[in-house]
Every structure is written in C-alpha cells, then in structure tokens.
Amino acid sequence: MEYKDYYNILEVEKKSTQDEIKRSYRKLARKYHPDVNKAPNAEEPFKEIGEAYTVLKDPEKRSAYDQLGENWRQGQDFTPPPNWDAGYEFSFQERQDAQQFSDFFENLFGRSDTGKGAYHRQGREFHADGEDHFAKILINLEDTYYGTTKTITLQVSGLDENGRLMVRPHTLNVRIPKGVIEGQRIRLAGKGGPPLGRGSHGDLYLEIILAPHRIFKVDKRDIYMELPITPWEAALGASVKVPILANTVSLKVPPDSQTGKKIRLKGKGLPGKSSGDCYVTFKIITPKAETEEAKKIYREMASKMNFNPRAELQ
Amino acid sequence: MKDIINVISGEILDEDIIVSVKELCRMCKINHEIVIEMIEEGIIAPKRNEKIHWQFQGVEIKRIQIALRLKRDLHINTPGVALVLDLLDEIENLRSQK
Numbered sequence: 001m002e003y004k005d006y007y008n009i010l011e012v013e014k015k016s017t018q019d020e021i022k023r024s025y026r027k028l029a030r031k032y033h034p035d036v037n038k039a040p041n042a043e044e045p046f047k048e049i050g051e052a053y054t055v056l057k058d059p060e061k062r063s064a065y066d067q068l069g070e071n072w073r074q075g076q077d078f079t080p081p082p083n084w085d086a087g088y089e090f091s092f093q094e095r096q097d098a099q100q101f102s103d104f105f106e107n108l109f110g111r112s113d114t115g116k117g118a119y120h121r122q123g124r125e126f127h128a129d130g131e132d133h134f135a136k137i138l139i140n141l142e143d144t145y146y147g148t149t150k151t152i153t154l155q156v157s158g159l160d161e162n163g164r165l166m167v168r169p170h171t172l173n174v175r176i177p178k179g180v181i182e183g184q185r186i187r188l189a190g191k192g193g194p195p196l197g198r199g200s201h202g203d204l205y206l207e208i209i210l211a212p213h214r215i216f217k218v219d220k221r222d223i224y225m226e227l228p229i230t231p232w233e234a235a236l237g238a239s240v241k242v243p244i245l246a247n248t249v250s251l252k253v254p255p256d257s258q259t260g261k262k263i264r265l266k267g268k269g270l271p272g273k274s275s276g277d278c279y280v281t282f283k284i285i286t287p288k289a290e291t292e293e294a295k296k297i298y299r300e301m302a303s304k305m306n307f308n309p310r311a312e313l314q
Numbered sequence: 315m316k317d318i319i320n321v322i323s324g325e326i327l328d329e330d331i332i333v334s335v336k337e338l339c340r341m342c343k344i345n346h347e348i349v350i351e352m353i354e355e356g357i358i359a360p361k362r363n364e365k366i367h368w369q370f371q372g373v374e375i376k377r378i379q380i381a382l383r384l385k386r387d388l389h390i391n392t393p394g395v396a397l398v399l400d401l402l403d404e405i406e407n408l409r410s411q412k
Contacts, residue, residue, distance in 0.1 A: 029388055035380040036402065132343070134379070149321050175323040183406070185376045187341070188324035203341070205379070206324070219410035273330065 003078035004104045006052035006065060014066070018057065025053040040136045040209050051101045061109060078104065130202035131193035137206045139176055141213045141223070144270055145245050147178035152206070174206065179272040181220050182210040216245075221276025222269045228285045229253055244268050244278050251280060259284045331372030332361065338370050342378045349378075355396040357381050 007014055012024050031037065032046040055061045135154055143150070153171045172191065180186070185205050192202025210218055217224040227242060237255035241248055249265060261282045269276025289295045325331060333341070335349060349368075352358050358374040380402075381395045390398065 026388070033384065033387055035383055036398070129343075132379075173321040175321050177323070177326060180326055183376075184373075185327045185379075186324040187327055187375070188322060191322065191324075204324075207376075217410075 001078050001103045001107060003074065004048075004052070004102060005074040006055050008074055009048050009052040010056060012056070018059070021053070021056050025049060025057070029053075034134075034136075038209075040138050043136070047101075051105050054101070055105070055109070065108070127197035127199045128195060129199040130195045132202040133192040133204045135204070135206055136209050137174075137176075138209045138211050139180075140211050141216055141218060142245065143176055144178065144180050144208075144210070148176045150174050150176050154204075172204075176208075179221070179270050179275075180208050181270065181272075182208060182218065184208045218270070221272050221274075222279060223276065224279045224281070226283045227251070227280045228283050229257070231284055231286055234258065234282065234284045242280065249278075253282065257282050257284075325372075327372035327375050329371045329373055332369050333372065333375070335360075335368040335370070338375065338378070341375055342382065344378070344382070351392055352378060352381060355392045357392070357396045357399060 007016075010021060010024050010028065012021050016024075028049045029046065032042050032049060034043045034046055037046075055065050133154065135152065137150060137152060139148070139150065142148075151171060151173050153169050155167050155169060172188075174186070174188065176186075185207050188204040188206065190201040191204035194201055215225055223244075225242075225244070227240070229238070229240065232238075233240065233253050234257045235255065237257075238253045240251050240253060242251045243249075244265070247268065249268065251263065251265070259282055263280045263282075265278040265280065267275045268278035287294065289298050335346065339345060339349060349358075353360065358370065358377055360368045360370055362369055377399060380399065381392075384390050384395050384398055385392070
C-alpha cells in the first residue's frame with residue numbers, strides 16, 4: 001500500500017489552518033472537476049483531492065493522520081503501525097455517494113457506510129437503486145468514421161459474497177457507433193452500479209473524447225485539413241489527389257489560389273443523419289532554392305514578374 | 315467471461331433521441347421541481363413547450379448530469395451552474411475555431 005501525502009496533494013502545509021485547507025481544496029476542485037477539465041484523466045486528481053480533503057477537513061482525522069509522522073513520502077510503501085488510531089473515532093455522515101477512496105485511506109479510516117451495514121439499519125430493510133457510473137472513453141477519428149468496438153475496464157465497487165464492499169475490475173466490450181462526436185454520451189442501461197437489496201442496476205454513461213489527429217481537426221461532424229500545394233499548382237490550377245479517411249478525392253485547385261483559400265467538400269466529413277463536410281485549406285509551400293538551377297528560376301521570376309505582395313501595407 | 319465476449323451497444327444521447335419528462339427524471343434521478351428549476355434558469359429547454367407533453371432531446375441529459383455534479387461537488391447554485399455551462403460551451407466553440 002502506498003503512502004499518500006494529503007498535504008502535498010492539497011498544496012497546503014502541515015501548519016495550514018482549516019480555512020486555508022478549505023480554500024485550497026475549493027480551488028483545486030474547480031480546476032480538476034471532470035466536467036470542467038477536459039483532460040481524459042482529470043477524474044483521478046479530482047478523486048485524490050476529494051480523499052485528501054475528507055481527511056484534512058476533519059480535525060479528528062487530520063490529527064490521527066499527522067500522528068503517522070513526517071518522514072513518509074508520497075508513493076512510499078506503507079503499513080500502518082498497530083493501534084495507530086487508538087482514541088480516534090471516525091464517522092462518515094457526509095459521504096452520500098459511493099466514491100472510491102484509495103487502499104491507503106480505507107486502511108486508515110475504514111470504509112464508508114455504503115456496504116452491508118446500510119442494509120438493515122434500524123431493523124428495517126433498505127433498498128436503493130444502483131449508482132450511475134460515468135467514464136470517459138478516448139477514441140480515434142477513424143473509430144468514429146468506421147464505427148468500432150472498444151474494450152473498456154472500469155473499477156466497479158460491489159458487494160462480495162460476505163456482503164463486504166469491494167472494488168473489482170469490470171471489462172466491457174462496447175460498440176462505438178459510426179458518427180459519434182466529441183462530447184456525446186452513450187448510455188448503457190443497467191451497466192452501472194449494483195443495487196442495494198431489491199432495486200435496479202444504475203446506468204453507465206460513456207463520454208466520447210476524440211484523440212487529436214495527425215492531419216484532421218474535427219468540429220462536430222465537420223473535419224478540417226490543411227493541404228500543401230506547390231506555387232505552380234496554386235498559380236496555374238491543378239487537380240490533386242487528397243486522401244480523406246476512407247476516400248481519395250480528386251480535388252481541383254482553381255488557378256490563382258492563395259494560402260488560406262478554403263474549399264468545402266460536401267458530405268466528406270463524419271457520417272451521420274446529416275453527414276459532415278470536409279474543409280480543405282490550401283497552404284502554398286515554396287521549394288527551397290538549393291540548386292543553382294532553382295536559384296536561377298527564382299531570380300528569373302523576380303526580374304520578370306512585377307509583383308509586390310506588400311503593396312497594400314503602404 | 316460472458317462480459318468479455320459479448321459486445322454491448324448503448325444509445326447515443328444526441329439530438330435525435332427524444333425523452334419525456336418522466337424518462338428524463340428517471341434517468342437523472344431527479345424530480346419535476348428540479349426540471350422546472352433548470353428550465354427556468356435556461357440550463358435545459360424542452361422541445362415543445364406544452365407542459366403536459368414536455369419532450370427533451372437526449373443532449374439535455376448530459377447538461378443535467380453536469381449541472382447536478384457541479385452543484386454537488388463545487389456547491390454552486392442553479393444560476394451559477396447555468397453560467398458555468400454557458401461558459402463551457404463558449405470555451406468549446408473557441409477551441410474548435412482554433
């Protein structure tokens with residue numbers, strides 16, 4: 001089990017006041033909230049600061065944690081000393097959601113009250129529907145263009161045969177339909193958390209995150225690309241072959257094209273009820289004047305073409 | 315092993331999926347009052363505005379879920395959440411224009 005440096009995680013010091021801890025927590029929570037922070041792994045730091053704050057905001061837990069001593073480092077292998085928590089009592093009134101805390105936390109402070117204990121509270125049977133689970137799933141542009149199947153592994157908490165809360169990996173093969181777009185959520189009914197007692201399973205929501213593509217930029221169903229062309233293709237016009245995902249399109253470069261000129265290829269974007277378009281922006285690349293021959297041609301252009309691109313600046 | 319072999323399909327919560335207010339409440343685990351509050355603050359908008367036949371596009375489910383999580387995790391009130399969601403939309407637009 002790894003030691004967790006809760007002070008470090010919350011960016012506070014051992015001598016920080018409760019107010020300072022609270023302020024720092026709020027600030028970090030805003031920064032790393034998975035709905036605000038677009039990084040696919042923002043969920044991890046957010047959980048970690050939540051766990052750190054659960055300990056440090058509570059004076060009882062904080063002083064118990066402080067008792068472990070100062071010589072531990074984040075990530076160091078850790079075993080709690082025997083009876084380390086004698087004289088402290090912890091309660092979990094504030095944890096309504098079944099958040100998963102680290103092994104480190106649960107070894108020190110135990111598990112929250114969401115397991116079997118909640119079942120027969122006050123002699124009455126307790127039933128609750130399972131939690132909805134949320135996860136982000138990173139896919140490539142090709143995945144949404146063709147559709148695909150993704151294997152995802154989620155850490156799911158559930159009850160074992162003895163009724164104890166436990167976390168186990170849960171592997172699912174999920175069909176990613178053609179044409180899903182960034183930010184969309186896929187709902188998998190009944191694939192969320194298990195119920196307590198009689199109830200129904202929660203749902204699983206997968207949010208699509210599109211990995212950046214080497215060539216294409218994506219906005220909803222439209223895709224954008226830059227097309228390098230030569231000066232003579234731009235000046236004289238040409239027909240060039242452009243690979244756009246599954247298709248190779250023959251694209252007409254009109255004469256007198258300039259860098260920045262945009263061409264729309266209707267329906268060549270992502271598939272859908274109304275397919276997206278592909279926007280191609282020309283970018284003129286001039287060849288290097290590396291040989292005498294090339295230099296001669298450039299000098300000839302300079303002398304024969306009366307051209308001043310900066311005329312408008314005057 | 316069964317899970318690993320089977321491929322499961324879900325539904326994409328896009329504009330084409332239409333849910334009733336009852337389904338919306340069930341999916342998001344909220345009651346009618348919260349739906350009304352969110353409509354009043356402009357967080358979500360029903361597709362048809364007759365109260366009995368309220369219908370919502372699938373994308374609203376995501377907005378409600380984000381709103382609920384922001385309220386819970388960051389202690390933001392409903393008008394504040396509406397502002398955050400608008401700003402998030404704007405950031406997304408700016409990003410895609412880059």
